[in-house]
Amino acid sequence: MRHFLLLLFFTAFISPCSGQKITDSVPKKTKEKKIELRIMPYLSYNRNLDFMFGAIPMMMYRVNEADTISPKSLSGMSAIYTTNKSYALAFFNKWYLNEDKWRLKFFFFTGNQNSQFYVDDIDQPDFYDYGTKTTVLSIGGQRKIVGKFYGGLSYTYAHYNTVYEDNISPSSISHSNAVVFNLLYDTRDAVYYPTTGYKIRMDWSTYPKFLDNELASNRISFQANKYFPNREGKDVIAARFYGKFGLGNVAFEQQSTIGGTDIRGYSEGKYRGSGLMDIQGEYRYNFGKKMGLVGFFGIATIYGSDTPNFDWKMYPGGGVGYRYNPFKKSKFNVGLDGAVGKGDWGIYFRIGEAF
Numbered sequence: 169m170r171h172f173l174l175l176l177f178f179t180a181f182i183s184p185c186s187g188q189k190i191t192d193s194v195p196k197k198t199k200e201k202k203i204e205l206r207i208m209p210y211l212s213y214n215r216n217l218d219f220m221f222g223a224i225p226m227m228m229y230r231v232n233e234a235d236t237i238s239p240k241s242l243s244g245m246s247a248i249y250t251t252n253k254s255y256a257l258a259f260f261n262k263w264y265l266n267e268d269k270w271r272l273k274f275f276f277f278t279g280n281q282n283s284q285f286y287v288d289d290i291d292q293p294d295f296y297d298y299g300t301k302t303t304v305l306s307i308g309g310q311r312k313i314v315g316k317f318y319g320g321l322s323y324t325y326a327h328y329n330t331v332y333e334d335n336i337s338p339s340s341i342s343h344s345n346a347v348v349f350n351l352l353y354d355t356r357d358a359v360y361y362p363t364t365g366y367k368i369r370m371d372w373s374t375y376p377k378f379l380d381n382e383l384a385s386n387r388i389s390f391q392a393n394k395y396f397p398n399r400e401g402k403d404v405i406a407a408r409f410y411g412k413f414g415l416g417n418v419a420f421e422q423q424s425t426i427g428g429t430d431i432r433g434y435s436e437g438k439y440r441g442s443g444l445m446d447i448q449g450e451y452r453y454n455f456g457k458k459m460g461l462v463g464f465f466g467i468a469t470i471y472g473s474d475t476p477n478f479d480w481k482m483y484p485g486g487g488v489g490y491r492y493n494p495f496k497k498s499k500f501n502v503g504l505d506g507a508v509g510k511g512d513w514g515i516y517f518r519i520g521e522a523f
Contacts, residue, residue: 206494209223224502228240228497235266241264242360243261245259246519255279257279258279260275268312272308272309273306273309273322274306277304280299304324304327305325308348310350316354318352323348324348330342342382342419352369354367366392371390373386373388386416387412391409391410393408405451410446411444414442425444426439426468429522431466431483432522433510433514434483434512441478460501463487467482490503505522
């Protein structure tokens with residue numbers, strides 16, 4: 169499975185003897201493929217969705233072959249099924265255009281998630297199952313404003329059909345229309361695997377009444393990532409602060425849940441609320457040409473939980489992971505993480521780095 173970059177050696181021999189010219193011997197340079205296509209198997213497990221398996225075909229390419237300044241664009245899909253009878257089908261695209269002056273995205277998701285949430289304001293506090301059929305469509309773009317600053321706008325439509333176990337809450341069918349304004353400061357040396365620089369982004373998501381939203385609300389999220397090269401540039405230390413703040417009437421499906429990127433080690437879906445904050449760090453150790461290991465640790469907190477005792481408590485999480493780069497010409501990792509949280513744990517399949 170290991171792919172090695174082709175080493176190019178250029179040699180030239182000129183003989184002054186007898187006036188005879190010896191032709192230069194130069195190996196032909198391998199022409200870069202227009203599209204690098206890879207199909208990755210998906211296998212994971214957590215305490216909520218049980219075993220998850222599927223496939224993720226994806227490809228990297230340049231929209232304009234003459235544009236060598238823009239990062240390569242990425243398109244792909246994922247098809248995943250779980251042993252608790254959940255499923256998901258998603259299409260994702262990131263396009264980089266006009267010497268990285270424009271960054272566009274398109275995302276579509278449909279699936280059925282059989283999950284759980286924690287209820288404590290009843291006679292028997294416990295986890296209760298719920299199932300949500302979800303469809304999400306999101307389009308957006310960013311334009312370079314000046315220097316390393318970008319500004320953007322996106323639109324996301326989501327439709328939810330949620331049914332709760334034992335009628336612990338009434339079944340609901342809802343939809344939302346979100347407009348997101350964002351600002352980005354990006355000094356990373358690479359978008360898929362940065363080794364130095366900053367990524368600082370702020371999003372304002374609004375769900376106004378005039379866009380046919382049943383619950384008008386706003387959400388502000390802020391992230392600040394910093395990357396430090398280590399071991400003479402072979403490894404990377406990554407640090408992150410993240411906050412998501414719900415304002416107004418936050419629907420159940422729009423609540424923030426500890427887990428995934430923020431923070432790994434929580435898969436039960438127990439800790440959720442109107443807002444979330446976390447800080448975390450990760451060491452990315454690379455060996456060989458294509459493989460690496462990571463170690464990470466972080467702490468999160470939430471507020472606005474339906475279980476008030478969960479608010480403003482500290483929720484640590486940490487673990488280790490394995491990385492592999494399936495592409496020849498680009499540094500883009502996939503991998504598997506194992507993490508432990510407060511009374512919880514999870515295994516995560518990664519497409520790209522966590523942050």
